[in-house]
Every structure is written in structure tokens, then in C-alpha cells.
Amino acid sequence: MSDVSETAERSPETFGTAPDQRRNGSSVLSRAATMFLKQREASVLAIAVILFIYFATTTTAFVSHGSIVNIAQFMAPYVVIGIGLVLLMVCGEIDLSVGFVWMLSPYVMHFFVDSGIPTFLAIVITILLLAVVIGGINGVVTTVFGVPSLITTLGSGYIIFGYALTISSAQQINLPPESLGLGRWFGGAPWSEIIWATVLVVIFQIILTRTRWGLYTVSVGGNLLGARESGIRVNRIKIGNFMMCAGLGALAGILEAFKNNIIDPSAGQLAVVLYALAGVVIGGTAMLGGSGTMIGLWLGVLVLAILQDGFNLRGISSNKFQIILGAAILLAMIANTYLTRLRSAGRLQSKA
Amino acid sequence: MSTPETGDVAMTTPKADDILRVEHISKRYGAVTALVDVNLRLGRGEVLGLIGDNGAGKSTLIKIICGFQPPTSGRILLNGEEVHLTSVTQARSLGIDVVYQDLALIPQLTVYQNMFLNREQVRWPLLRNRSMRKAAKEQIDAIGITTLKSVDLEVASLSGGQRQAIAVARSVYSDAKVLLLDEPLAAMGVKEGAAILDLVRGLKDRGISIIMIAHNYGQVLEVCDRVNLLQGGKITFDKYRQDTSLEELTEMVVSEYRKALEDRHRSASGTITGS
Ligand SMILES: Nc1ncnc2c1ncn2[C@@H]1O[C@H](COP(=O)(O)OP(=O)(O)OP(=O)(O)O)[C@@H](O)[C@H]1O
Ligand SMILES: [Mg+2]
Numbered sequence: 001m002s003d004v005s006e007t008a009e010r011s012p013e014t015f016g017t018a019p020d021q022r023r024n025g026s027s028v029l030s031r032a033a034t035m036f037l038k039q040r041e042a043s044v045l046a047i048a049v050i051l052f053i054y055f056a057t058t059t060t061a062f063v064s065h066g067s068i069v070n071i072a073q074f075m076a077p078y079v080v081i082g083i084g085l086v087l088l089m090v091c092g093e094i095d096l097s098v099g100f101v102w103m104l105s106p107y108v109m110h111f112f113v114d115s116g117i118p119t120f121l122a123i124v125i126t127i128l129l130l131a132v133v134i135g136g137i138n139g140v141v142t143t144v145f146g147v148p149s150l151i152t153t154l155g156s157g158y159i160i161f162g163y164a165l166t167i168s169s170a171q172q173i174n175l176p177p178e179s180l181g182l183g184r185w186f187g188g189a190p191w192s193e194i195i196w197a198t199v200l201v202v203i204f205q206i207i208l209t210r211t212r213w214g215l216y217t218v219s220v221g222g223n224l225l226g227a228r229e230s231g232i233r234v235n236r237i238k239i240g241n242f243m244m245c246a247g248l249g250a251l252a253g254i255l256e257a258f259k260n261n262i263i264d265p266s267a268g269q270l271a272v273v274l275y276a277l278a279g280v281v282i283g284g285t286a287m288l289g290g291s292g293t294m295i296g297l298w299l300g301v302l303v304l305a306i307l308q309d310g311f312n313l314r315g316i317s318s319n320k321f322q323i324i325l326g327a328a329i330l331l332a333m334i335a336n337t338y339l340t341r342l343r344s345a346g347r348l349q350s351k352a
Numbered sequence: 353m354s355t356p357e358t359g360d361v362a363m364t365t366p367k368a369d370d371i372l373r374v375e376h377i378s379k380r381y382g383a384v385t386a387l388v389d390v391n392l393r394l395g396r397g398e399v400l401g402l403i404g405d406n407g408a409g410k411s412t413l414i415k416i417i418c419g420f421q422p423p424t425s426g427r428i429l430l431n432g433e434e435v436h437l438t439s440v441t442q443a444r445s446l447g448i449d450v451v452y453q454d455l456a457l458i459p460q461l462t463v464y465q466n467m468f469l470n471r472e473q474v475r476w477p478l479l480r481n482r483s484m485r486k487a488a489k490e491q492i493d494a495i496g497i498t499t500l501k502s503v504d505l506e507v508a509s510l511s512g513g514q515r516q517a518i519a520v521a522r523s524v525y526s527d528a529k530v531l532l533l534d535e536p537l538a539a540m541g542v543k544e545g546a547a548i549l550d551l552v553r554g555l556k557d558r559g560i561s562i563i564m565i566a567h568n569y570g571q572v573l574e575v576c577d578r579v580n581l582l583q584g585g586k587i588t589f590d591k592y593r594q595d596t597s598l599e600e601l602t603e604m605v606v607s608e609y610r611k612a613l614e615d616r617h618r619s620a621s622g623t624i625t626g627s
Binding site: 210218 | 455460
């Protein structure tokens, strides 16, 4: 948030410390390095690049069209729900139910299309309905009744789970044939889902850092009482973010249904939430609220996708992959904490 | 000398043009009664010092006047008319602004973001960061906070006194008519404290009416026109500065303390003989 101007403020000092040619060269380098490290997203970007180079040089077919498409398709839905999770974590909450919204939403869309509503409208109505109803209930129970959101959304998640199983009889169903044309724009075509995910990341990064809503979201997570004392309507901010998270879950479910060309009761659920959370925290969003980044999320999920794709191509079984995934989460977090410490040390130094 | 148990304490006479009047305010938090029956007036352009022990209810009273929380009973008159304060934002629109004891700053936001929190400049949908940053810089320079390197620093990285200065600065530039300062000097060094006192005098010269809470009676007498003591949930002392002195204020509080000690001693020995 403060990068631009802090850099500007620092530059005269940096020039001042470079009296002779030789030191000048190294100071430009170190300035570039400091600027890079100052970005919260720097560490996870570095990890992604290193992993990419590693697999590109050691694994055949990693840098092929099929493999890249695979990475893109794999990461897209986690990025979409991860956006909602970042919003909630920044304001100090969490949503475990979003994976069950993902599971439910294509069935709801199917119902609306069956009732004669055009596909596009059906998608919009589904997203808005689930956002308002499920996000609203999660938000109100959490803020008004004071139930911790981990518990609220655990409960609501089970309810949605049971409801989705009941209305679907736990059966796969085909997408409505009349929806398939538009469905290409909603995950059906190979690149469409990652485009959705990326555009949404850009939009929500701007919302988080450049709008009043984002400022208040950070405030609520950073100092709840202080935000309330400043006159911010903190419950409204939290409920709104619960709604956005549920809406993004609904979108992810629909995108996945069109991508897989089937509506499947085993889609989504808790596993996808945990996976997306891994991406969120690897990306540098604080567990305790008050700070977060959408671009970091995108990169964090990319790291997971590279690992998945790379080890898959090397013939590692998906059972063993869980171990690698767990280790990756821990290593990335350690690297992150370490780099953050370096970064703040650098800042203190430059102030002195 | 006033006694805490009487309802008919010698009070200063209300004036017709008092900007703020608080009448029969009480506040209960569940079983805790913080304020019993507070009557308080603030003259136009006056600086009122509010003193009292820890837990006397000073902050509670401030939070009622600034719209943060409703009183259990009682009413507030602004310019002689009763107002129903429903939120901090509404109170601010009526011209009442506040510096909280806990400062209400967001550690993860920068100095200028904190200074404009909930009063942002917006060109929808985006914040006008550049213009807010510039204004914040000017305000900080204008009130003479010299130790602050940049308005782009995160508040988390500032010292306690710097934070307090920022919290004061943001209320000072809010074109408030009534300013409530809850211990604005608590974290200040001698020099910074003097600067804040100068600031308070400057605000008074601009015609702003101020209620200031402080524990240092010397500082209170330095800037305040009048002093009120909050004790047992009521205002038990109300005098103009020229009618009181540091000795009187100190003596009043210390004698109160001695009496409490004696009471405790007496009741303790009473329990022993009784058992
Ligand atoms: N939100 C709250 N819930 C319950 N009790 C509260 C709350 N806020 C204050 N109190 C109680 O009300 C009483 C008055 O507290 P208050 O903060 O107004 O005191 P104060 O005069 O500002 O003290 P200090 O000088 O320490 O700041 C205390 O007994 C406190 O425990
Ligand atoms: Mg207090």
C-alpha cells in the first residue's frame, strides 16, 4: 500500500550513499533488491519462479501447451474462492462453507435453467441468491450472535452439504444442453476459467487497496474496536465480505461444472477450501487479519499448481503428493516469515 | 469544600449560550454502574478539564457525548436543543469530534490513511490517496509534529507519542465545534506535551469548545478555564480556574483517598471484631 511513496522517499538517501562509481553499481542492484523485497508478494513470486525453472529443466513436457493449460485450469477455481477467503481473513474471519456453495451452485443454476430462465440470467441469479442467503446467514450469525466464523461456517457448510445431497440425490447430472454455448465463456473453453480468475484478482486487488471498502476491511481486521470507534459500521463490512465470498464460491462451482462438462455431487466441499487456504497463506495473507493480497493469492495457488503438475508429470502418485503438498506449505510459510523479517529489517535500516 | 454524597454541590451557573449540556446521564454495563447522574456543562469557547480516578467513568462519559454508545438514561443538549446521538459519524456531522483514550488507530494502515479514516476523500470508486497524503502532510507540519519522517509509514512502526499526536491531529482538522480529548497527553514527553497544550490553546482561540481529560492537574490548570471532578459516577466538583488551585485539587483527591483507606480499615477491623 505504501510502497510507491516509501520508495520515493528513500531514493535521495540512496543516491547520497553512492559517491563513487563502483559503489554506485552495487547500490542500484541493492536498491532493486530492496524494492523487490519490499513487495509482500516477492517471496512467493520467487518461490514460483524457482519451482518453474526446476521443473522446466528436469521434467520433460513440463513446458508444453498441455501442461500449461493444465496448470491454468487447475489453479483457476482455487483463485476464485481464494479471493473471498482473503477478503474474510483480512477482516478477521473465515468461511469453511464456501466449498459447499461451490458444490450446490451448479444444481441451483440447473434448476433455474429448467424453469425456463436463460442461462446467463440463471447464472447471475444463482450467484446473487447464494451470496445473499448463505453469505448473509454466515455474516449475521457471526456478527450479531457472536459465533466465531469457523464454527458458523462449519455448521452452515454441513447444512448446505446435506441440502445439496438431498436435492441432487447424490447423483451426477448433465448440464442443460441449451447452456453449453454460453458455458464456453464460463469455464467451458480451456482458458476461460483462468481469465475469470485473473480478472477477478485484479479487480479485487484494486478494491482491497484503493477503495473505501478495502480500507474498511483492513481496519476491521486490524483493530476492530478502533474501527468501530472511528464510526465504521463493522458488521456491515463483515457481512458484505461473507456475501462476496459465498458469491465467488457459487461462481467457482459453475465454472467447474462447465469445465468438467458435468454437475457432480463430489465437487467442491471442504477439501477445496483447505486447498485454497493453503494458497492464501502461501501468498502472504496474515492469519490474524489486517493485511492480505490478491496478487499473492494468485501466486500462492500457482505454486500449488506447479507442484501438482510437475510431480504428476514425474509420475509421483497422488497419494505421495499429499506429503509433498504438506511439506510445500510448511516450507513456503517458513520462507515467507523469514523474508518478511528481512524486509522489515531492511526498512528499519533505511530509516536510521 | 464539596462532599461527594451531596446532590447540591456548588456548581458554576449555567449560561444561556452554553454549547453543550449533559443532563442526568447514567450508564450501566450489566452489573457495573459507571455513571449515576452526571450533569455537566460546557461553555462556548471554553476549555473544561475533566479529572477523576481510574475507573471513575470519564471515558464512559466521553463515549456517550461522541455518539459511540447511548446512555442508559439522561439527555444531551447541543446549542440548547436536545440531540439524539445514534453514531459517531452522526455526532461528527453535528460538530462533535473525539480523540479516544485508546486512540482508535489501525496499526496496519499508514499515517495518512488513519488521519482520513471514515472521512476519506473519494472520487468514486477510488480513494484520492495523493490528495489525502498531501493534506495529511500539511496538517502534521502545521501542528508541529516534527519527529514523524513520513505520512506513508505504517502506524504499527510509530512510537506511542507519535501515535497520540496523529490521533490528535486528525480530530483537530475536522472542523469540529466541540472537541473531546480523552487523555491526549498520556504518552507525551515534556516537549510534545507542551506542544499539545499549545495546540489546545490555539483551538480555543479559534472558538472551539473543548473537554479535556488529564491526570496531571498542573497541565489541567495550565490550559483549562474550568475544572470538573467525576467521582462515584457524578460530577462532585465544578469550579473556574481562578477559584481553585493545584493545592485544592490535590488535597481534594488525596483526602478522598485517605477517607477510602480509613473506611476500608474500619470495616476490616469491624469484620474481625464481629467474627
Ligand atoms: N465496555 C464496558 N463494559 C463493561 N464495563 C465497562 C465498559 N467500559 C467501562 N466499563 C466500566 O466502567 C467504569 C468506568 O470506566 P471508564 O473507562 O469510563 O473509566 P475512566 O474514568 O476513563 O478511567 P481511566 O482514568 O482509567 O481511563 C469502570 O469500572 C469500567 O470497568
Ligand atoms: Mg479513561
